[in-house]
Every structure is written in C-alpha cells, then in structure tokens.
Amino acid sequence: ATVIVTIDGVAASGKSSVASGVARALHVPYVSSGLLYRAAARAALNAGLPLTDEAALTAHLRAHPLRLDARADGNRAYQGDTDLTPHLHTDEVDDAVSAVAALPGVRAWIDDHLRSLPAPFVAEGRDMGTNVFPHATAKFYLTASPRVRAQRRVNERDADIDAIETALRERDRRDARQSQPAPDAHLIDTGPLTLQGVIDLILQRVQA
Ligand code: CDP
Numbered sequence: 277a278t279v280i281v282t283i284d285g286v287a288a289s290g291k292s293s294v295a296s297g298v299a300r301a302l303h304v305p306y307v308s309s310g311l312l313y314r315a316a317a318r319a320a321l322n323a324g325l326p327l328t329d330e331a332a333l334t335a336h337l338r339a340h341p342l343r344l345d346a347r348a349d350g351n352r353a354y355q356g357d358t359d360l361t362p363h364l365h366t367d368e369v370d371d372a373v374s375a376v377a378a379l380p381g382v383r384a385w386i387d388d389h390l391r392s393l394p395a396p397f398v399a400e401g402r403d404m405g406t407n408v409f410p411h412a413t414a415k416f417y418l419t420a421s422p423r424v425r426a427q428r429r430v431n432e433r434d435a436d437i438d439a440i441e442t443a444l445r446e447r448d449r450r451d452a453r454q455s456q457p458a459p460d461a462h463l464i465d466t467g468p469l470t471l472q473g474v475i476d477l478i479l480q481r482v483q484a
Contacts, residue, residue, distance in 0.1 A: 279304070279396040280411075281482055282404035285418030286455060287447045288425040290466050290474065294418065295400035297475040299348055302482070307344065307393060308351040309401030309408070312386045314364040315342045315353035317373040327375040334381035342386075346393060365433075370443065374450035383454070402451060405458035414482045417457035418474070420467045422448075 279302070283295045292308055299306035316337065317327070325332050342360075345352040352361045363369070376382055387408050390399065399408070405415035420428075426441035433440075448455070457463060462481060466474050 279413045280409050281398045282409055282412040282415045283400040284402055284404050287444050288429050289418040289420050291400040291418055293471055294474050295398045298478050299398040301479055304396045304398060305346040305348050307346045307397050307399040309390055309404060311351050311353045311364060312342055312344050313373050313377045314369050315360045316382050317369050317376040318360050318363055319355055320376055321372055327372055330379040330381045334385060337385050346397060374447055402455045405461050406456060415458050415461040416478055417461040417463050418466050424467045
C-alpha cells in the first residue's frame, strides 16, 4: 500500500524535526508544507506584492511557480532556479506567512503541488490530515503549551522568550482556521516528551 503519514500541529510544536525523524526511520521523504507557505510569503515580499492581494499573488505563483524539493535530510523550496530556503525562517516571514496562507487561491495552488508529489512520504503542516490527504494511512496532531514551544524556538533562534511566546500565540490565532486536528488523528502532547520520544510513539502506531 502507498503510505502517507500526516503530522499536523501548532506553530513550533516540533513538526519538522518529528516528521524528519519518522521519515528517516521509514526510509521515505518528508514533505514540509509550511516551507511552501513560507516560500509563498517570501515571494510576495520579494515581488513587493501586498500580502492580501490574492489575484496578484496567485498570478505571480502561476508565472513563477514554487517547487518543493522533499529531501529526507531537509526540505528546500525554490522559485525557478532561486533557492529561497535560507530566507524562509526569519521574523519577517513569520509575520507575513499567516496572511498569505489565509488566501484560498494560494492554498489551492499549494494543495495541488503537494498532491502531485509521489507517495510514500510523511507530510507535515496544519491541514495535511484534514484537507490535503484525508485518506492518509495514519494521522498525528502535535500540541505543546506556548511556553514550551517558545523555549524550543529560543534554542533555535537567539531571541527573547516572552516576545517569542507572544508571537507564537498570535500566529496560532491567525492560523486557527486551518489548524484543526482531523477527527481520526492521534493527539500527542509533546511537552513532557523528548524529540525521540515523540518519534518512537508515532513509529509504534504506524507499524502496529
Ligand atoms: O514551524 P512552524 O510551525 O512555526 O511553521 P511552518 O510549519 O513552517 O508553517 C508556517 C506557516 O505556514 C504557518 O504559520 C501557517 O500560516 C502556514 N501553513 C498553513 O497554513 N498550512 C500548512 N499546512 C502549513 C503551514
């Protein structure tokens, strides 16, 4: 059977690290949908397009398509020949991405791109188990308290924990619409678990 595992969850819940670990254990690629949303936001900023101008942005994406390279050792996002990856995890993109991700035309474009990728793979994001791959083999939804998530971000990016927590809560609020767990998803509170602990829990369920 063609296996698709979906790992959704709130901002900074550890989705990418978990998805990467699960994918490596299963010897399949992982697909970071968030990286494509970040690339769409970066493309809008680079082109000087207003973040809410759906018509302009979808026209831009059709003319200059994004492409996700779903490599097992870390996804990369391209626009044409330009590798946008080094410019996607910045405060500027964090602040812009939810507005761009709220545009139905952008979501439809990204959904189509994700569905065109060859399975098997592990897909992570917000709506992988609900909208994009409703027939996935196994679905997971990761949570953790805002404080725990902010602490993890501080370890990745040098910044003030209170400011990060505030920004995460704000992004949760803006992303709430596309961040509901699928009814058949396994909920995992990652707060008390190590990264490897979360990966093992998922592998047990996938291989059961
Ligand atoms: O790593 P983090 O959870 O902070 O973010 P991400 O997974 O890289 O996603 C960045 C942004 O893309 C989110 O804040 C959402 O606005 C958007 N996104 C989405 O709308 N749907 C997805 N399936 C994945 C990401």
